[in-house]
Amino acid sequence: MKDRRFRLGQWFSAVLVLSLPLLVVGCTANTGIELKGHVKTSTGEPVKGGTLVFSPIGDGGGKAASAEVQQDGNYAVSPGITTGKYRIVYSPPEPELTEEQRHDPTYTAPKPPYMGMIPKTDQAEINAQTTTIDVELVKRR
Incomplete structure (x- = not known):
């Protein structure tokens, strides 16, 4: 059982490490021209x-x-x-209307x-x- 948890932990760590470059690229992607x-x-x-x-x-x-x-x-x-x-x-x-104006049906x-x-x-x-x-x-x- 311990051996299985160890392998699962290694697998999770490997996935996390391999995913970091994708996260960094996604976060720093060009967001367009600042207009x-x-x-x-x-x-x-x-x-x-x-x-x-x-x-x-x-x-x-x-x-x-x-x-x-x-x-x-x-x-x-x-x-x-x-x-x-x-x-x-x-x-x-x-x-911008007050709360009273919003609820007054006669207010225009x-x-x-x-x-x-x-x-x-x-x-x-x-x-x-x-x-x-x-x-x-x-x-x-």
Whole structure:
């Protein structure tokens, strides 16, 4: 019985040692291009909040990615974005409601400040040299 446990322990140790290189490679694999930028309105004001979604177009081979727009208008795609051609879509932030407002059936939330605004340039080509894409929001026509 002791001999059997010893062999099982050796087998487990061997599997663990042989698996470590695979774990290290998996953890350090390329996570894509670190893309960041600034979102502003057509008047130059920073957009405060919302989400940018980068959706692959055609056979570009890219993967969808998104980023939260911060209160200063900056965003960063994390963990990264792959190369390819993308459509850029902006979604405004949800209004912040109190618990009372959420449960009041007569309360009407104000329209989000950037509702109806879209990126002026709604497509982008991401390649290894692309690190920054600034987005300007304009009123939808």
